[in-house]
Amino acid sequence: MEIRRLKDLATLVSLSKRRGFVFQSSEIYGGLGSCWDYGPLGSLMKLNVKKAWWTAMTRRKDICGIDAAILMHPTVWKASGHVDGFSDPLVDCKECKTRFRADNTESYLKDKKCPNCGSKNLSEPRQFNLMFKTHMGPVEDTGSVVYLRPETAQGHFVNFMNCQTTTRYKIPFGIAAIGKSFRNEITPGNFIFRTREFEQMEMQFFVKPGSDESYFDQWKEIRQQFYVKYGFNVENLRMEPHGPTELAHYAKAAVDVQYKFPMGWSELEGIHNRSDFDLTQHAKFSGKTLEYFDEANKEKFVPYVIETAVGCDRLFLAFMCDAYREEVTKDDKGVEDVRVVLGLHPQIAPIKAAILPLSKKEELTSVAEKIREELAQEWDVQYDEAGSIGKRYRRQDEIGTPFCITVDFETANDQSVTVRHRDSMKQDRVALSQLESYIRNGLK
Numbered sequence: 427m428e429i430r431r432l433k434d435l436a437t438l439v440s441l442s443k444r445r446g447f448v449f450q451s452s453e454i455y456g457g458l459g460s461c462w463d464y465g466p467l468g469s470l471m472k473l474n475v476k477k478a479w480w481t482a483m484t485r486r487k488d489i490c491g492i493d494a495a496i497l498m499h500p501t502v503w504k505a506s507g508h509v510d511g512f513s514d515p516l517v518d519c520k521e522c523k524t525r526f527r528a529d530n531t532e533s534y535l536k537d538k539k540c541p542n543c544g545s546k547n548l549s550e551p552r553q554f555n556l557m558f559k560t561h562m563g564p565v566e567d568t569g570s571v572v573y574l575r576p577e578t579a580q581g582h583f584v585n586f587m588n589c590q591t592t593t594r595y596k597i598p599f600g601i602a603a604i605g606k607s608f609r610n611e612i613t614p615g616n617f618i619f620r621t622r623e624f625e626q627m628e629m630q631f632f633v634k635p636g637s638d639e640s641y642f643d644q645w646k647e648i649r650q651q652f653y654v655k656y657g658f659n660v661e662n663l664r665m666e667p668h669g670p671t672e673l674a675h676y677a678k679a680a681v682d683v684q685y686k687f688p689m690g691w692s693e694l695e696g697i698h699n700r701s702d703f704d705l706t707q708h709a710k711f712s713g714k715t716l717e718y719f720d721e722a723n724k725e726k727f728v729p730y731v732i733e734t735a736v737g738c739d740r741l742f743l744a745f746m747c748d749a750y751r752e753e754v755t756k757d758d759k760g761v762e763d764v765r766v767v768l769g770l771h772p773q774i775a776p777i778k779a780a781i782l783p784l785s786k787k788e789e790l791t792s793v794a795e796k797i798r799e800e801l802a803q804e805w806d807v808q809y810d811e812a813g814s815i816g817k818r819y820r821r822q823d824e825i826g827t828p829f830c831i832t833v834d835f836e837t838a839n840d841q842s843v844t845v846r847h848r849d850s851m852k853q854d855r856v857a858l859s860q861l862e863s864y865i866r867n868g869l870k
C-alpha cells in the first residue's frame with residue numbers, strides 16, 4: 427500500500443469546507459479576507475485542541491489559568507512597547523497599487539521589485555503599526571482610543587500580583603490563558619495560518635533572575651514533549667533559535683518551534699525569555715510595585731519571564747496537516763482506490779465514535795439510537811444510517827473518527843456490536859455491556 431501525505435493546503439481547505447471543519451467568513455457576501463469560521467466539526471476539534479493545551483498547563487501544580495479581557499487600558503500598550511514598536515515595514519507599488527511587507531518579500535529583498543507586477547516604482551518602506559484601534563464609549567476622540575489586544579500575554583503581566591496573592595504560589599510559577607488576539611497583518615494568508623483575528627494559547631512562567639536560562643531550556647523540552655504526546659511526526663518539527671537581529675523588542679532569547687507545513691517550515695510556537703522587561707515597564711507606567719518578595723531568602727526581585735506562545739488556529743492547522751494521509755491500493759487492473767484518513771490523536775478528533783446500524787430496520791436503528799444516547803453522555807458521537815457501510819466507514823475516516831460501531835442482525839441475539847478501528851481497520855466484537863469502557867480505553 428502506498429501512503430501519500432498532504433501535498434498542498436488547497437486539499438485541506440477543500441476537505442475543511444466539504445466536511446464542516448472551516449468555512450470562509452461571511453461567504454454568502456463574497457467572504458472577508460483572512461477571516462475564517464469553524465464549522466460543526468472544526469468547532470469541536472478546536473475545543474479539543476484548547477483542552478489539550480489547557481490541561482497540559484493548568485493541571486500542573488505551579489500554573490494557574492486566567493481569562494482576561496480583550497480590551498485593556500491603553501497605557502498597557504505604551505508600557506509594553508506595542509504602540510511604538512509593534513510594526514512591520516510596508517511598501518506601496520505605485521504601478522499596480524499592491525501593498526506588501528518589505529522584510530519578508532523575496533523580490534523586494536533581492537532586487538527592490540514589486541512581488542505582483544515586477545515594477546521598481548515603489549514607495550520607501552514605512553512602519554505600519556499592526557494593532558487594531560477602536561473607540562470606547564460614544565465619543566470618537568483621541569482620549570477614547572483603545573486597542574484590540576495583539577497578544578494575550580499582557581493580561582498575565584498586569585494580573586501577576588492578583589494571581590500570586592490569590593493562589594499563594596511561590597516563584598517559580600506560571601499563568602496560562604487562551605483567548606482572541608488581533609493583528610492587522612499586511613500579508614495574511616495560507617488558510618488559517620496567518621489571519622487578522624486569531625486565538626492564542628500563552629503561558630508566562632515567572633522565575634528568579636539568574637534561573638531564567640535553565641527554565642528556558644526546560645520549557646523547550648516540555649513543549650517538545652507535548653507535540654510528541656499528541657502524535658506529531660517528529661521529523662516535521664524543529665526548534666529554530668532567533669538570531670540577535672530577529673529578537674522581538676522584549677526578548678533576551680527566543681526559539682521558534684517550527685512545523686513543516688505544505689508551504690514550508692514555518693513558526694508554530696514561540697518560546698521566549700522576556701527577561702524582566704514587561705513587569706519593569708508596567709511598574710514604571712502604572713507606578714505600582716511589581717516586585718516579588720521571597721520569604722525564604724528575605725529578598726525582593728522583579729521576576730524574569732519564560733513565555734510559551736502558540737496560536738490555536740495554527741496548531742489546529744498543524745494537527746490537520748500532520749494527520750492527513752491517503753492510503754492508495756490498486757486492484758488487478760491497476761485501478762486506484764484511495765482511502766483518505768485524518769489520523770488525529772483520539773483526544774483531538776472531533777467525533778470519538780460513529781454508530782452505524784447496518785440497515786434502516788427498526789430492530790437495528792432502535793438499538794443504535796440507544797447506544798448513541800448513552801455514549802453521547804460522555805463524548806461527541808455521530809449517528810449515520812445513510813449509504814453502504816463501506817461508504818459510511820470512509821466518511822468517518824476522512825474526519826478522523828477513531829471508532830465505528832456497527833449494529834447488525836446478530837446484535838439482538840448476542841448483545842454485541844462490531845467496533846472497527848480507523849487506522850488498522852481491525853474489527854472487534856464487543857459486548858454492549860463492555861462498549862463504554864472499550865471506547866474509553868481506546869481514547870486514552
Ligand code: GAP
Nearest residue numbers: 577579619620621624694695696735736737740
Ligand atoms: N506573546 C508573544 C507572542 O505573541 P508571537 O510569536 O508574535 O509571540 C505567538 O505569537 C504565536 O501566535 C505564533 O507562534 C503563532 O502560532 C500565533 N500567531 C501570531 N500571529 C498570528 C496570526 N496573524 N495568525 C495566526 N496565528 C498567529
